[in-house]
Amino acid sequence: MNTKQLLFTLIGLSAFKINAQNWKGSLETQSGYEFNILKNPKTLEIEDELMNRDDLWQNSFYQDVNGYVSYTYKASKNKLRWNASTRNRLYFEQQDFNRYKFTTALNYQFKSSEVGHTRWETDLEFQIKEQNIINNDEAFLRTPFSYKRYTLTTGLHFRPIKQNRTYLEVGFIHKDYDPTETRDFQYNALTAMLETKNVFWSNHKLHKYGVILNYQNRIYDERSLTGANITNRKWQYISGTAFYEFPITKQWSVEPEFSIMKRNDNTTQGNASYFQWSPTLSTSYKTGDWKLKARVGYRNRVYNDLQANTNEGLLTENIQYDYFTAYVDLERRLNKNLFLTLTASSINRDSNQTAVTSTAFRSYENHYIGLGLKWGF
Numbered sequence: 001m002n003t004k005q006l007l008f009t010l011i012g013l014s015a016f017k018i019n020a021q022n023w024k025g026s027l028e029t030q031s032g033y034e035f036n037i038l039k040n041p042k043t044l045e046i047e048d049e050l051m052n053r054d055d056l057w058q059n060s061f062y063q064d065v066n067g068y069v070s071y072t073y074k075a076s077k078n079k080l081r082w083n084a085s086t087r088n089r090l091y092f093e094q095q096d097f098n099r100y101k102f103t104t105a106l107n108y109q110f111k112s113s114e115v116g117h118t119r120w121e122t123d124l125e126f127q128i129k130e131q132n133i134i135n136n137d138e139a140f141l142r143t144p145f146s147y148k149r150y151t152l153t154t155g156l157h158f159r160p161i162k163q164n165r166t167y168l169e170v171g172f173i174h175k176d177y178d179p180t181e182t183r184d185f186q187y188n189a190l191t192a193m194l195e196t197k198n199v200f201w202s203n204h205k206l207h208k209y210g211v212i213l214n215y216q217n218r219i220y221d222e223r224s225l226t227g228a229n230i231t232n233r234k235w236q237y238i239s240g241t242a243f244y245e246f247p248i249t250k251q252w253s254v255e256p257e258f259s260i261m262k263r264n265d266n267t268t269q270g271n272a273s274y275f276q277w278s279p280t281l282s283t284s285y286k287t288g289d290w291k292l293k294a295r296v297g298y299r300n301r302v303y304n305d306l307q308a309n310t311n312e313g314l315l316t317e318n319i320q321y322d323y324f325t326a327y328v329d330l331e332r333r334l335n336k337n338l339f340l341t342l343t344a345s346s347i348n349r350d351s352n353q354t355a356v357t358s359t360a361f362r363s364y365e366n367h368y369i370g371l372g373l374k375w376g377f
Contacts, residue, residue: 025069025377030343032370034089035059037097038133039347041362050356060093064370079109099131099145119157121169126150134180140233140272141220143185146178153191165210166196173216179225187220187233197243205247212241234266255282276301278323291331299323309355319361322350337376344369 040056070083084104091097105125112118131145155169171191179185197210220233239261247253257280265272280297300322307315330342346367353361 022072023069023377024072026067026374028064028066028341028372028374030064030066030341030370030372031061032064032343032368032372033059033061034091034366034368036364036366037091037094039364039366041356041359041364043356044359044362045356058094058097060091060097062092062368062370063090064088064372065090077111079107079111081107081109083107097131097133099129101127101129103127117157117159120154121157122152122154124152141185141222144178144180147175149173149175155193163198163200164196165199167194169193182224182226184223184225185220187218189216189218191216205250207247208243208245210243212243214239232267233270233272235272236264236266238262238264251287252285253283255284256280257282271303271305273304274301275304276321289333293327293329295325295327297323297325299325306361308352308361309358311355313355317352320352321361324348324350331374339374339376340371341374342369342371 036057037060038058040058042053042056044051044056065088066086068083068085070081072079072081074080082105084102086103087101089099103125104127105123108122110120112120127149129145129147133145135141135143135145151171151173153169153171155167157165157167160166169192171193173189173191174186175189176186177184192215194213195210197208199206199208201207214237216237218233218235218237220231220235222231222233239259241257241259243255243257245253245255259278259280261276261278263272263274276299278297278299280295282293282295284294285292301320303319306319308317308319310316324346325348326344326346328342328344332340334340344367346365348365349363351361351363353363
């Protein structure tokens with residue numbers, strides 16, 4: 001190799017090293033066990049035969065295979081970031097329920113120097129999910145779990161006052177569910193979001209508190225593949241969340257939040273409206289070798305126009321859910337790039353819909369726990 005070839009080789013390797021610094025990614029695999037994959041009730045009457053938990057719950061060991069990669073490019077006031085991720089769960093005993101999810105997104109940011117602390121941000125995202133089962137718990141739509149979703153959002157970050165951080169965003173969503181043998185289903189949605197929070201320092205720790213307001217207007221189209229029938233649904237979602245991020249130490253913080261949400265069914269003779277409220281407590285802990293995220297929550301949902309059925313066929317009060325949820329994500333660094341990971345989730349929904357002939361609006365449980373390794377680069 002002559003001097004010129006050696007020089008170009010060194011320049012090329014240097015350029016690759018510089019570019020490589022813009023790449024980030026991870027690969028993760030976890031082995032675990034999940035109870036009640038399809039979120040079925042504990043009892044259900046099928047063709048005059050009463051089935052119990054042993055008959056209805058599909059449980060299985062699973063293997064999660066997840067990956068993430070991102071690339072960031074910065075030039076003057078501009079920042080461009082691309083990322084892609086895949087999240088897959090492969091069941092050993094229930095292979096028909098395997099699920100695969102792929103997401104890719106492009107984010108562009110422009111920071112204005114004329115107006116201090118103002119930043120424009122635009123996101124374009126595509127997501128596809130494959131899982132060949134129907135959501136039987138959804139009484140109104142009975143949608144497949146498989147879909148393709150396209151999302152476009154754009155918004156502005158700004159500071160009305162020194163200690164305030166505000167973000168205003170509008171967007172559009174198109175979600176197309178996989179067709180079944182009898183119908184095709186999709187929706188379009190217009191969205192808006194306002195997040196405003198105040199920050200301040202106390203005892204050398206940063207506190208944050210604020211509110212998040214969300215609006216989404218969905219129009220569903222359901223087309224029959226066996227005829228010319230077209231059914232439209234118009235659902236409007238309005239929600240608000242108040243939160244306070246409280247740092248206890250430099251490594252440990254807690255965040256209580258309280259959310260409310262209203263779904264308005266604006267379909268002619270629609271009866272899917274409900275109101276829900278939800279307190280949640282999250283915590284995070286991070287040191288050089290440990291990282292913990294945990295969350296517990298409660299959610300109460302009451303439908304406006306639907307009454308619960310009893311086993312005697314009597315209509316009682318409006319259908320009501322009480323959700324109790326818990327989630328833990330733990331990482332332990334083994335070396336520079338390798339981490340031991342543990343993830344656990346628990347959902348318990350209690351419903352006053354007790355009729356054993358109904359598959360929808362019923363109580364259910366779903367739990368899983370997994371242990372594995374993650375490699376970051």
